[in-house]
Amino acid sequence: MSTESSSQFVASDADQPLLEVRDLEVSFSTSSGEVKAVKGADLTVYPGQTVAIVGESGSGKSTSAHAVIGLLPENGSVTGGTIKFAGRDITHLKPKEAEALRGSEIGLVPQDPMSNLNPVWRIGYQVKESLKANNVKTSRAGRQQLSGALVSEELTDHKDDDLYLGSDAKKTLIAELTTALGQSPDAEGKLADADERLAVGSSTRAEVRVIMAELGLPDAENRVNSLVTGGSIDDRVAGLLAEAGLKDAERRARQYPHEFSGGMRQRALIAIGLAARPQLLIADEPTSALDVTVQRTILDHLAGLTSELGTAVLFITHDLGLAAERAEHLIVMYRGNVVESGPARQILDAPKHPYTQRLVSSAPSLASRRIQSEHAAAVASGTETGDSSSAPADNIIVAKDLTKVFRLPGKRPGSHTNFTAVDSISFELERGKTLALVGESGSGKSTAANMALNLLEPTSGSITFDGVDVSTLGKKELFKFRRRVQPIFQNPYGSLDPMFSIYRSIEEPLRVHKVGDAKSREARVRELLDLVSLPQSMMRRFPNELSGGQRQRVAIARALALKPEVIVCDEAVSALDVLVQAQILTLLNDLQAEFGLSYLFITHDLAVVRQIADSVCVMQNGKIVEAAATDEVFDNPKQAYTRELLAAIPGASLSIGGGMAS
Amino acid sequence: MPETPPTGPSTMSHGDQPRHDQVHFFADEDRVALLEVDVPDETSAPTSLWKDAWNQVKVRPLFWISAVMIVLVILVAIFPYWFTNTEPRQCDLANSYGGPEAGHPFGFDRQGCDIYARTIYGARASVIVGTLTTIGVTLIGSIIGGIAGFYGKWVDSILSRIGDVFFAIPLLLAAIVTMQVIDRNVWTVALVLTVFGWPQIARITRGAVLSVKNSEFVTASQALGLSKPAILAKHVMPNALAPIIVIATVSLGTFIVAEATLSYLGIGLPPTVVSWGGDISNAQAAIRTNAQVLFYPAGALGLTVLSFMMMGDVVRDALDPKARTR
Incomplete structure (x- = not known):
């Protein structure tokens, strides 16, 4: 009953806000006392409108949304302000009332499609559950x-x-x-x-x-x-899944989550979120874990579906380009405050708050160019000599017909199937330059990187490092090779040993390779910390005390300790917030200019490639489909797949991020 | 409220004002100051896993209670003569089942021995067997489990199957059989318990090592040229240590009970060694008439085991990230 009456009320007056949050304050009680996560946020969503909250991690964007739907963690509570939904105050609902509201009037599409479906129940059953829980008439x-x-x-x-x-x-x-x-x-x-x-x-x-x-x-x-x-209810379940864009929905409904890909799971979660036809759908980073092309199709579909149903969407994302592309209205959050809100176009064209200005200027997108920092330019002008351009290409790494086949267990005991992760690829990394291997998950780019690091043995093909085939290296030469090629990994939480202090982490390479005595090693560690702009006092700390970006700096310092010639960056900036990402990329660029480093840059993010790489290899299903200079690939993509990837970059159609180029 | 921006009022009232979504609002710069991107916090005190664990543990009463009890038990075990002047083996049959009297607070057992003195001196056997067994089990278990988990493949298959074989034999049954044929003293009891007790720790270690060995810092050390044994010892084992410590603390209590059980059955420590298990065994004849003979050694055993178990619980809460509430 209440559903009908409120929906009629809203439908009759589209100028009345559907969701009205005023001066929202959310606090968490932690062992170190009360922590305010949201400090007086305002947000308004009108019926049928798409509104995006943009902010970095810790800005309070997800917390605000969870306060609206009444899903704050146990130690969190709304300590001030009001939340009105369809004219009704829902700030402090009783658990029963909040349950009635969730699903039927406010739906949620959660962030991680991998952990938000119960692996022991069929997909159809889980959709059915959401129908039953919200008393949709199906008996x-x-x-x-x-x-x-x-x-x-x-x-x-x-x-x-x-x-x-x-x-x-x-x-x-x-x-x-x-x-x-x-x-x-x-x-x-x-x-x-x-x-x-x-x-x-x-x-x-x-x-x-x-x-x-x-x-x-x-x-x-x-x-x-x-x-x-x-x-019947099963028909409806199939219908909902079909609406969410799953092909062959009736059969899919009988499958289990592990039989679904990430994109399919996210579609099932969208079906669940929209099952009871809520008036407001909260989408909390719904596609952050997915490949860009999958992200695009899913968001396109979601936009079509919600506009057809007249559902308002509150979209939470860290990606300004994505937000601007998908929402009419933007809300920018920073350190628990709404620092700017307004029509998307206006915010992009004329950001008023300094934080928004910073965000707009460092958003990576198609418009951005290779980073040209002052530091790099200064170093370059000092060292560059006239004949460098005429000299023949000096390739430090040459991969030729590289193939890696993994043996997977087959269906019968003892049998096996072959999986070709990398299929006969060739690339060259020029000394002092950056080569990017780009591809979506499963394209084989990380496998290629591990072979370049000589951590995986190629099934066939060869890698030549500085003129020497690395597969022929003996134990001693391999140890020397290790000194010249160092990796930086993606996960800033996994790439440093949590039991090692920052000092020990950076010093370890020196000790393993027996460089200098204790005193000179300490001097070198201090020097390296300066190089990555971390205070020397961080030496005595442990990784868990550092932010993701700071850990990544430590990882860079560690990689640089032995003065390597090549650094393999495996998604080194993918897990970082946009501003931190820009900072790390600039640092990498400066270091390259200063030490003549060569980077093999593995990433799924074409926008990042444009900022750092000189040339690009686009990988798909283990093969290189396109390889050329960066500008060539971006301005004049030859392959359909490359064009698809380029088009899928969030905000590709918008002219943001121009600040970098000018 | 921030100051009114020039693009339009941001007041809350409705009416003739434009819809909220048409308003371009921005916060006052002074209210939300812009910070430098990603500045390290140099002010907070440095912490590590162990410091964090200590900070968490030190506010829990359970930790202090069990710590005091454990220290007391250890002191009793090392310096029993600090706590009593009576010889536990000097007994006078005239005192058989005698009640408490001055200098003999717990009374006398069947042989006329002082129960208080025997309870005090019995701690040594229990604590030594418990500690030795735990050390042995932890060493063997973590080495075998670590190697199995880290090297995987056939090494893992062989070591894990060997572990399963030992795991399948009930600890007490195996001890009963082997204790029949070998010399019985504190060392052999500990040895037998170790030989049949290690698979549990090995399994825990193997699991912990499996979850650590795919971390990126392990790959990074490989790329550094560190050898496999060095990676296992320097990076993998220290990170797998927490669950091992937890299980070791809890099983210390279990091994004390196992020793008492063997002694009770008459196949643990010989009667010449004063032990709680032996005394409990001797007391059973008089359970109905003179319960105090049973009560004191059994109570001491119970309290000792309890304190180790409580300590294990506290340590687990502090070291297990899943149980951590921060």
Whole structure:
């Protein structure tokens, strides 16, 4: 009852905010006392509107959204302000009332598709659960009552939206259409069309009427009205999954989460979030864990679906480009405050708050160019001599026909199948330059990096380092090789040994390679900390006390300790906030200019490639599909896949991030 | 409220004002000051896993209670003569089942020995067997488990199956059988318990090592040229230590009980060694008439085991990240 009344109220007045948050304050009680995560945030969402909250980690964006839906962690509470939903104050709801609100009126699409589906239940069951939990009328008795009433009485249009096509009704309708069309020449095409357009559990009676009339079923209106009297709950589940963009939904509903890819799981979660037709959908970084191309199709689909249903979306993201592309209205949060809010275009064109200005200017996008820092320029002008450009290319790493095949256990005991992770790729890394290997997950780029590091043995093909085939290296030479090639990894939480102090972490390479005595090693560690702009006092600390960006600096210092020639960066900046990411990229760029380092840069993010790389290899399914200079790839992509990747960069169509180029 | 921005009022009232989403609001710069990007916090005190654990443990009463009890038990075990002047083996049958009297607070057992003195001197056997066994089990278990987990493949298969074989034999049954044929003293009891007790720690260690060995810092050390044994010893084992310590603390209590059980059955320590298990065994004849003979050694055993178990619980809460509440 309450659902109907409130939705009518909202529908009647689109100028009234659906969600109105004023002066919201959220505090967490921790062992070190009360911590304010949100300090007086305002946000307003109108019916059918898409609003995005943008902010870095720790800005309070997710906390604000969780306060709205009443899902704060146990030690968190709303300590001030009001949250109004559809005119009703929901700031301090009782648990029962909050439960009634969640799902049916405010839906949630959570962040991590991998952990938010229960692995022991079928997908369909989990969608069904969300329907049942929100009392969507699906019980047999309820349906029979409703359909009985509908068949007997005069049918009115406004009820048609509550009735979905059942699987039996679809079969009957198709059969009737087959007989009606008979031997007509286009019968086959029309039947296929009907089969595709009639979506079980998703097409409403009104839609079915239109479709059948178009296709030429005689007396379509009456036939449809008597047949389409609501599908079963399983039909509805299939319909919801189909709406979320899953192909072959009826079969998919019977599968388990582990049989789904990340993108498919996120679609299932969208189906669950929208199952009870909420008026507001909160999407908390819904695609951050997915590849860009998958992200794009899912967000396109979500946008289409919510605009069709008239659902308002509160979109939470750390990516300004994505937010600006997907939302009309932006809210920028910083350290628990809303620092700026307004129409997306206005904020991008004329950011007013210094934080927003900083965010806009360092957002990586297509428009950005290779970083040209003053430091790098100064070093370059000092060292560059006239003949460097005319000299033949000096390649420090040459990979030739590199292939890696993994043996996976087969279906029968003892048997195995081969999986080709890297399929005969060749690339050259020029001394003092940056080569980027770009690709989506599973493209084999990290496997290639591990082979370049000589941590994995290639199945075939060769890697030549500075003129020497690395597979021929003996134990001693390999040890020397290790000194010249160092890695930096993605996960700033996993790349440093938590039991080692920062000093020990940076000193370890020197000790392993027996460089200098204790005193000179300490001097070197201090020097390295200066190099990555960390205070020397950090030496005595442990990794858990540092932020992600700071840990990554330590990892860089450690990699530089032995004065290597090549650094392999495996997604080295992917886990960092945009501003920190820009900072680390600038640091890497400065170091390259100063020490003539060569980088092999592994990433999934083309926007980052443009900022750091001189040349690019685009990888797909273990093969290099396109390899060229960075500007060439960006301005003139040859392959369809490269174009698709480029188009999928969030904010690609918007001209933000121009600050870097100018 | 921040000052009104020039683009439009940001007041809360509705009415003839533009919709909120048309307003370009921005916060006052003074209210939300911009910080430098990613500045290290130099003010907070440096911490490490161990310091964190200590900070967490030191406020828990359970920790202090069990710590005081453990220290007391250890002191009793090392310096029993600080706590009593009576010889536990000098007994006078005239005092058989005698009640408490001056200088003999717990009374006398069947042989007329002073129960208080025997309870005090019995601690040594229990603590030595418990400590020795725990050390032995932890060493063997963590080495075998660490190697199995780190090297994997056939090494893991062989070591894990050997562990399973020992795991399948009940600890007490195996001890009963072997104690029949070898010389019985504190060392052999500890040895037998170690030989049949290590697989549990080995399994725990193997699991912990498996979860650590795929960390990126391990790959980074490989790229540094560190050898496999060095990586295992320097990076992997220290990070797998927490669960091992927890299990070791808890099992110390278990091994004390196991020693008492063996002595009770008459196949643990010989009667010449004063031990709680032996005394409990001797006391059973008089359970109905003179319960105090059973009560004191059994109570001492219970309290000792309890204090080690409590300590294990506290340590687990402090070291296990999953149980940590911060």
